Amino acid sequence: DAGVTQSPTHLIKTRGQQVTLRCSPKSGHDTVSWYQQALGQGPQFIFQYYEEEERQRGNFPDRFSGHQFPNYSSELNVNALLLGDSALYLCASRLWGTGGAGELFFGEGSRLTVL
């Protein structure tokens, strides 16, 4: 049973550049959410996708955008990178409609460093 997979695992960018991170959900899951985790802190919710639409969004600027594909995989795009965007970006998946009965499963994350 394939879990949540993310790519790339590590990447380095410079300020002002753009980055795309990718996520494939756990087999059988149809909902993907993205989180940003700074060192020593809990994850911060960026947004959640279901049926190729953004369903919820956290307190992140429009520089952060996403997409979900028909196969449920997802991308996170960040434009005009700032030093403060350096973080571990986590993707999580679940099955929509299970409400609180469905657990959230996370990938290993993509470590972004902005220089």
Added chain:
Amino acid sequence: KQEVTQIPAALSVPEGENLVLNCSFTDSAIYNLQWFRQDPGKGLTSLLLIQSSQREQTSGRLNASLDKSSGRSTLYIAASQPGDSATYLCAAIMDSNYQLIWGAGTKLIIKP
């Protein structure tokens, strides 16, 4: 506004001890609560999910309890092992859309 607090921020104990990690939340109207483990530089591994109608969940040496009225959840680890060393995070799930509010975590070190 929901806030989730985990105390202590760090804990170091000898191997074999039983220990309790605490998670408190300010808004008792949570949907569910989930405990996760995170190894350094890694993603999050789900440990236990407690639905609002439940009072506790058990998995192996782990037991998590939920008391909504007091705004508390505890994670009990029995017979701790060095492999249990990690950061443990709790997340309050606020609604069926899975809006999660996270604690900052408790960094646990089990000394051999």
